Amino acid sequence: MVRAQPARLDHGWAVPIVQDLITQVIADQPDRPIALVGFSLGVTTIRDALRRLHLAGDDAIAGGVWPHLDDVVLLAGANHGVSSFARLCGKNPTMRGEVACEMGNRDAFSPTDFLAALNGP
Numbered sequence: 001m002v003r004a005q006p007a008r009l010d011h012g013w014a015v016p017i018v019q020d021l022i023t024q025v026i027a028d029q030p031d032r033p034i035a036l037v038g039f040s041l042g043v044t045t046i047r048d049a050l051r052r053l054h055l056a057g058d059d060a061i062a063g064g065v066w067p068h069l070d071d072v073v074l075l076a077g078a079n080h081g082v083s084s085f086a087r088l089c090g091k092n093p094t095m096r097g098e099v100a101c102e103m104g105n106r107d108a109f110s111p112t113d114f115l116a117a118l119n120g121p
Contacts, residue, residue, distance in 0.1 A: 009041065009095055009096075009099065010095040010096075010098040010099045010102065011044065011048060011099065011102055011114060012098075013095065014041070015045055015048045015049050015052065018046060018049040019049040019052055019060075022036070022050075022053060022061075022065065023053070023060060023061060026065070026068045027061075030068070033068065033069065033070030034068055034069060034070060035069075035070050035071040035072070035073070036069065036071070036072045036073070037071075037072075037073045037074075037075075038073070038074050038075070039074075039075045039077075040075075040076055040077065040078065041077075041099060042074075042077075043074040043075065043076070043077025043078070043079065044077055044078060044079065044102075044103070044114075046072070047074070047077075047079075047118055048114075048118055050065060050072070051117075051118060053065040054066070078103040078106075079115070079119070080104070080106060080109050080115075081103055081104040081105050081107070081109040082099075082100055082103045082104070082105075082106050083106050083107070084100050085100050085101075085103065085104060085105035085106065085107075086105060086107075087100075088100035088101075089101040089105075102115075
């Protein structure tokens with residue numbers, strides 16, 4: 001299990017790692033269905049990794065990523081903002097502040113550039 005501290009994690013850093021993990025697991029076990037489980041920031045990280053793998057199609061994984069998935073369980077994700085937005089976005093120069101800005105304000109939500117791409121077509 002990989003665990004990271006939120007102060008040192010943003011999507012620009014985490015999503016390529018998750019993409020590579022998914023790609024490598026499928027390459028190593030191409031006939032074995034895999035399950036992905038994400039909580040909190042892991043939800044949007046997994047969603048973005050799957051979106052990017054889908055857009056890459058056969059260039060990333062022969063036959064695409066979807067036939068290799070058995071279950072995707074996503075719990076308590078920040079899909080519509082975070083409560084820490086006003087406290088951290090623009091005020092905290094760490095990756096934690098960056099994530100707050102990527103997720104948007106839960107109390108006055110409007111899609112951020114990151115979430116618009118993630119939730120779009």
